[in-house]
Amino acid sequence: MSRLALITGGSSGIGLALSKKLAERGYDLAWVSLDEAELAQAKADLMVDHEDLRIETLALDLSSPDAARRVFQWANGLSGDGVELLVNNAGLGVYGDSAGLSIEAEQLMIDVNIKALHALTRTFLPSIEERGGTIINVASNSAFVPTPRLAVYAATKAFVHHYSTALQQELSGSGSPVRVMTVCPSAVSDTPFKERAAMDRVRTFSSFTATTADEVAYDIVVGLDRGSDRVITGAAMRRAMWLMRFAPQSLIQWLTRRETGQI
Numbered sequence: 278m279s280r281l282a283l284i285t286g287g288s289s290g291i292g293l294a295l296s297k298k299l300a301e302r303g304y305d306l307a308w309v310s311l312d313e314a315e316l317a318q319a320k321a322d323l324m325v326d327h328e329d330l331r332i333e334t335l336a337l338d339l340s341s342p343d344a345a346r347r348v349f350q351w352a353n354g355l356s357g358d359g360v361e362l363l364v365n366n367a368g369l370g371v372y373g374d375s376a377g378l379s380i381e382a383e384q385l386m387i388d389v390n391i392k393a394l395h396a397l398t399r400t401f402l403p404s405i406e407e408r409g410g411t412i413i414n415v416a417s418n419s420a421f422v423p424t425p426r427l428a429v430y431a432a433t434k435a436f437v438h439h440y441s442t443a444l445q446q447e448l449s450g451s452g453s454p455v456r457v458m459t460v461c462p463s464a465v466s467d468t469p470f471k472e473r474a475a476m477d478r479v480r481t482f483s484s485f486t487a488t489t490a491d492e493v494a495y496d497i498v499v500g501l502d503r504g505s506d507r508v509i510t511g512a513a514m515r516r517a518m519w520l521m522r523f524a525p526q527s528l529i530q531w532l533t534r535r536e537t538g539q540i
């Protein structure tokens with residue numbers, strides 16, 4: 278049986294770093310991203326070190342209402358065995374006070390980070406149940422705390438965390454062969470995300486808890502091997518999260534406002 282990993286946002290940042298690790302494990306790759314030229318360039322770069330690797334690409338705006346159906350049809354045409362690993366990684370952030378951002382900019386985050394992830398998860402679930410496999414949904418450590426200046430972004434990631442965790446519990450309770458893994462990266466310093474989100478004032482990117490895309494990808498494949506339901510990336514962030522269990526909510530909220538440059 279062929280092993281196909283479908284990774285949204287596979288041509289950039291965390292998705293690209295994870296793609297390299299999956300290629301080393303023998304997966305064929307299917308990428309869905311927005312920018313066709315970036316897809317072609319990332320594919321050419323990755324194939325320099327992996328000559329025999331199969332990478333299929335689809336340039337598609339995941340915020341469009343029928344995106345999940347189109348991705349599913351495309352992926353089915355790639356392999357008779359279907360997708361073994363679905364990685365819902367594509368996402369975007371926009372920095373600033375909610376009242377100062379356009380409604381459209383905020384709704385785009387909801388469309389990509391929530392609606393597309395949910396639709397892809399639901400659309401692929403029956404076929405992954407048939408063959409067995411894993412769905413990896415990329416949330417963020419901002420899923421855990423209401424985050425001023427990233428109010429909608431953090432709320433979209435809270436959705437990803439809650440939905441994916443509850444779905445995993447439902448599936449394991451019903452004996453399903455599908456695992457849903459939620460990934461909560463701390464700030465990742467070396468992907469285009471920070472610039473794209475205009476997060477210059479966010480301190481977390483230079484904090485001791487910051488990670489790199491390679492570290493996130495490493496933690497994800499370790500989580501896959503262990504069968505983890507949730508992966509918090511970066512050893513320093515995992516220690517910080519453990520300590521935060523003993524901290525009052527008011528301190529956590531103050532630290533969050535400080536990290537995001539609100540105070």
Ligand SMILES: NC(=O)c1ccc[n+]([C@@H]2O[C@H](COP(=O)([O-])OP(=O)(O)OC[C@H]3O[C@@H](n4cnc5c(N)ncnc54)[C@H](OP(=O)(O)O)[C@@H]3O)[C@@H](O)[C@H]2O)c1
Nearest residue numbers: 286289290291310311312338339367368417464465468470
């Ligand atoms: N970087 C961080 O600090 C951080 C921390 C926690 C969680 N995360 C999450 O990690 C995930 C990956 O982020 P990253 O850091 O690797 O950033 P990135 O390099 O900007 O990757 C985002 C990917 O999403 C794709 N994408 C965005 N909007 C899309 C749309 N409408 N349709 C199709 N594809 C779309 C982008 O495609 P194009 O490149 O073609 O535009 C890109 O490949 C995101 O979900 C992000 O929220 C990131």
